[in-house]
Amino acid sequence: MTEKFRPRLGTAVQGGAQLGWQLTLLYAFIFLFTAVVGSSLTILEFPPEEGLPGLLLANALCLMWAVLIFTSFFSLAAVVLGMATGLILEKWVGRLRVDVPAAQGGWAGFLTACLILLAIQAFPYMWWKPQVQNIPPSTLWFWFIIPDILYLLSSSMAGWVIQRRRQNVVHPS
Amino acid sequence: MKKMGGKLAFSFLTGAAILAGLYLFWARPFYKNWGATSSEIQSALPGDTFIPRGALVTTRALDIMAPPEKIWPWLIQLGHGRGGFYTYTWLERIFATDMVNAEVIQPELQLLKAGDPIAWRQSDSKATWTKVVLLDKPRTLVLEGGYTFQLNPLGPNHTRLLVRYVWDQGGLSYHLLFEPAHFVMESGMMLGLKRRAERPPSPPSTKSNNEKIPATGPLIGRSAPSKITGGKP
Numbered sequence: 001m002t003e004k005f006r007p008r009l010g011t012a013v014q015g016g017a018q019l020g021w022q023l024t025l026l027y028a029f030i031f032l033f034t035a036v037v038g039s040s041l042t043i044l045e046f047p048p049e050e051g052l053p054g055l056l057l058a059n060a061l062c063l064m065w066a067v068l069i070f071t072s073f074f075s076l077a078a079v080v081l082g083m084a085t086g087l088i089l090e091k092w093v094g095r096l097r098v099d100v101p102a103a104q105g106g107w108a109g110f111l112t113a114c115l116i117l118l119a120i121q122a123f124p125y126m127w128w129k130p131q132v133q134n135i136p137p138s139t140l141w142f143w144f145i146i147p148d149i150l151y152l153l154s155s156s157m158a159g160w161v162i163q164r165r166r167q168n169v170v171h172p173s
Numbered sequence: 174m175k176k177m178g179g180k181l182a183f184s185f186l187t188g189a190a191i192l193a194g195l196y197l198f199w200a201r202p203f204y205k206n207w208g209a210t211s212s213e214i215q216s217a218l219p220g221d222t223f224i225p226r227g228a229l230v231t232t233r234a235l236d237i238m239a240p241p242e243k244i245w246p247w248l249i250q251l252g253h254g255r256g257g258f259y260t261y262t263w264l265e266r267i268f269a270t271d272m273v274n275a276e277v278i279q280p281e282l283q284l285l286k287a288g289d290p291i292a293w294r295q296s297d298s299k300a301t302w303t304k305v306v307l308l309d310k311p312r313t314l315v316l317e318g319g320y321t322f323q324l325n326p327l328g329p330n331h332t333r334l335l336v337r338y339v340w341d342q343g344g345l346s347y348h349l350l351f352e353p354a355h356f357v358m359e360s361g362m363m364l365g366l367k368r369r370a371e372r373p374p375s376p377p378s379t380k381s382n383n384e385k386i387p388a389t390g391p392l393i394g395r396s397a398p399s400k401i402t403g404g405k406p
Contacts, residue, residue, distance in 0.1 A: 022181065025181070025185065035264065038261070038263065038264075039261055039264070039357065039361065042261060042361070042364075043360075043361075043364060045368070046364055046367060046368040046371075047364075048208065048235055048236070048364065048367070049236045049238075050236075051207075051208065054203060055207070055360065057200070058200045058203045058204045058207070058356070059356075059357055059360065061192070061195055061196050061199070061200040061353075062196075062200060062204060062353035062354070062356050062357050063353075063357060064192055064196075065192060065193075065196045065200070065353045066350055066353050066354045066357075068189055068192060068193075069349050069350050070350075134271075134295065135269055136266050136269065136270070136271040138263065138266035138267050139266065139267055139268065139269045142267045143267075
């Protein structure tokens with residue numbers, strides 16, 4: 001095999017977009033499952049005298065619908081973020097020597113995600129500091145901390161995979 | 174990966190289409206006036222005079238196996254920084270509302286009167302406040318805009334709770350997002366009221382186990398904003 005390695009920007013951008021969308025869906029499904037099960041259990045604890053099955057179904061469908069609308073908006077943002085991350089990452093990891101461990105690609109992914117998060121979250125935080133400081137911890141965890149952790153992990157993983165993929169291609173000496 | 178992504182996108186779109194059909198043609202007509210009979214939907218309530226022309230109105234009803242006098246103290250505690258809204262606390266807290274839902278009747282919150290402000294959530298924004306416009310103990314509580322809570326006794330230990338909600342802003346955000354979310358939270362609130370009113374009174378020794386709410390919430394000793402506009406729970 002004498003395939004020459006070329007940076008595959010299109011693939012990285014597409015992969016980033018896909019990963020962003022899929023992670024948004026996964027997060028939405030986890031939330032939806034928790035919300036439907038949690039609220040259904042609460043309803044079952046003290047059910048109405050009549051119409052329990054209808055209430056449970058309507059409650060679940062309303063939650064699903066609201067999550068679908070939210071997910072549609074947020075997945076657009078996640079796709080753009082994934083594309084940008086893929087683009088930066090492919091460029092950055094492409095500059096690494098092929099023989100460096102894949103873990104370095106992982107670190108590049110982690111740092112890329114950190115920088116992007118800093119850019120998109122630090123400035124709004126500074127502008128709206130009083131409002132942000134009033135946000136309850138559950139809100140911060142749900143809307144910021146958990147998505148940030150998911151993003152950091154997936155970006156690190158993507159960096160690792162890109163470097164690993166480079167190493168699997170035989171380069172002309 | 175491309176194939177898998179395509180498959181996932183197809184499944185997502187199919188699922189979304191099925192959900193949209195179920196939601197629009199079954200859930201929406203069902204929840205709009207959940208639990209209410211057609212005569213209850215059409216009945217006049219004391220708060221109707223406050224409903225703006227052209228506003229969207231929902232009427233929901235629930236049987237509570239307790240007399241109105243037992244439900245009333247819970248009802249007039251409603252509000253952020255007061256007794257809460259008795260709905261899904263964890264869901265409220267995810268959406269930036271640091272809500273505490275009371276499990277005990279607070280004597281200091283029983284002095285509600287017409288004109289008093291009620292907060293939907295913690296904020297100084299006018300949109301998050303409403304005020305009491307009518308109070309008829311132990312039957313009727315009406316908030317600004319005509320949001321009515323009516324307790325109709327059906328027997329010595331049986332009350333019909335009617336909740337008429339009014340939304341005067343309409344718009345896409347209401348239909349797409351607020352309306353279904355509001356049903357989840359409002360039905361949760363009605364069931365929360367039922368649970369609290371129907372359970373036997375707690376012995377004094379167990380009160381310390383209840384979720385504590387601040388003795389003085391943001392509303393106590395705080396004047397209402399000069400102009401209060403209708404908000405949403």
